[in-house]
Amino acid sequence: MTNKRRVCIVGSGNWGSAIAKIVGYNAAKLETFEDRVTMYVYEEIINGRKLTEIINETHENVKYLPGHQLPANVIAVPDLVEAAKDADFLIFVVPHQFIKTICKTLEGKIKPTAIGLSLIKGFDTVEGGGIDLISHVINRMLNIQVCVLMGANLAGEVADEKFCETTIGCKDKRVAPILRDLIQTDYFRVVVVDDVDTVEICGALKNIVACAAGFVDGLELGDNTKAAVIRLGLMEMIRFVDTFYTGSRLSTFFESCGIADLVTTCYGGRNRRIAEAFVKTGKTVQELETELLNGQKLQGPYTAEEVNHMLRIKNMEEKFPLFTAVHKICVGALSPQKLIDWIRDHPEHQ
Numbered sequence: 001m002t003n004k005r006r007v008c009i010v011g012s013g014n015w016g017s018a019i020a021k022i023v024g025y026n027a028a029k030l031e032t033f034e035d036r037v038t039m040y041v042y043e044e045i046i047n048g049r050k051l052t053e054i055i056n057e058t059h060e061n062v063k064y065l066p067g068h069q070l071p072a073n074v075i076a077v078p079d080l081v082e083a084a085k086d087a088d089f090l091i092f093v094v095p096h097q098f099i100k101t102i103c104k105t106l107e108g109k110i111k112p113t114a115i116g117l118s119l120i121k122g123f124d125t126v127e128g129g130g131i132d133l134i135s136h137v138i139n140r141m142l143n144i145q146v147c148v149l150m151g152a153n154l155a156g157e158v159a160d161e162k163f164c165e166t167t168i169g170c171k172d173k174r175v176a177p178i179l180r181d182l183i184q185t186d187y188f189r190v191v192v193v194d195d196v197d198t199v200e201i202c203g204a205l206k207n208i209v210a211c212a213a214g215f216v217d218g219l220e221l222g223d224n225t226k227a228a229v230i231r232l233g234l235m236e237m238i239r240f241v242d243t244f245y246t247g248s249r250l251s252t253f254f255e256s257c258g259i260a261d262l263v264t265t266c267y268g269g270r271n272r273r274i275a276e277a278f279v280k281t282g283k284t285v286q287e288l289e290t291e292l293l294n295g296q297k298l299q300g301p302y303t304a305e306e307v308n309h310m311l312r313i314k315n316m317e318e319k320f321p322l323f324t325a326v327h328k329i330c331v332g333a334l335s336p337q338k339l340i341d342w343i344r345d346h347p348e349h350q
């Protein structure tokens with residue numbers, strides 16, 4: 001028997017694989033963790049072979065993070081319950097649309113003392129018109145403490161070991177240093193804050209703003225317009241938190257999860273890229289996601305829809321014109337050319 005902490009990564013997409021590289025490296029290095037890190041892989045067949053077999057033989061996720069070696073102690077497991085068995089730390093990193101099915105499968109099957117860390121950027125929709133934070137969904141369904149990690153962390157650049165920062169939201173003073181040890185490397189620097197909900201909300205909302213930035217790029221409106229859209233997006237993010245999550249701190253927006261993630265996503269993210277292509281090709285978001293992302297998933301348009309659903313029911317759309325316009329454009333209810341008219345009389349200008 002061992003008292004070493006066991007880690008499971010629930011997810012193996014673009015970001016899931018990049019974080020597996022870091023976590024695998026740290027688990028092997030640190031005495032307090034078991035070397036073996038399991039990674040739940042949603043199985044698929046690539047050129048006639050199982051993706052899990054390819055990963056375990058070549059240590060490369062050839063579909064979602066090609067060109068990067070994963071540490072050999074990261075083991076791909078196609079069975080979710082098997083992967084999560086006896087894990088002390090469960091790192092959730094799947095596109096947000098799959099989290100409820102994942103939790104349903106894990107209900108009653110995990111260590112009751114396990115700690116969750118959610119890297120998932122998005123919301124869940126609540127019946128009757130509200131939204132729920134993904135960490136709250138996991139907490140409720142699995143009855144475990146859930147911390148969050150969000151930041152300016154484009155997966156490819158993290159996997160390239162280019163310097164960046166990230167934010168961990170964790171209220172538990174005993175758990176915070178353990179998570180930092182598990183995540184921090186010399187190129188991936190961690191700041192821990194206890195304003196957990198704000199960290200997570202920043203991570204979800206910035207994907208809506210990234211779509212707006214992509215529309216601006218597609219319309220070739222230039223850098224000043226893009227900067228204005230990013231700023232108005234930031235102000236709507238702050239207003240959203242002030243309105244619906246009172247007690248949050250403005251300082252959290254200055255962490256990597258806030259302004260830094262907003263900037264990187266609005267320049268280098270998938271949501272931006274697809275939104276630009278949306279304007280230039282006239283294709284739908286779904287068509288472009290299928291054509292351009294090779295199985296990776298967009299979060300922005302779905303988050304815009306979830307947020308809009310709530311704002312509409314609360315009769316608050318006009319207080320969040322950028323969020324509202326992004327949703328309407330994504331579903332074809334507003335032409336992208338109308339984006340600027342929609343935000344010309346923004347509440348910030350009154």
Ligand SMILES: NC(=O)C1=CN([C@@H]2O[C@H](COP(=O)(O)OP(=O)(O)OC[C@H]3O[C@@H](n4cnc5c(N)ncnc54)[C@H](O)[C@@H]3O)[C@@H](O)[C@H]2O)C=CC1
Nearest residue numbers: 012013014015016042093094095098120121154155296297
């Ligand atoms: N990619 C990035 O640069 C970053 C992503 N994130 C966030 O991390 C989360 C996960 O994103 P990625 O790892 O990039 O995923 P991804 O966008 O690469 O998504 C593909 C993953 O979804 C899996 N999948 C497909 N259908 C599934 C199903 N029915 N059930 C379960 N899994 C299924 C695929 O097997 C694959 O592992 C998202 O919330 C994203 O916003 C956060 C920071 C950076």
Ligand SMILES: O=C(CO)COP(=O)(O)O
Nearest residue numbers: 151152153154269270271
């Ligand atoms: O969250 C991200 C970077 O921090 C990735 O954003 P995209 O999903 O738009 O690529």
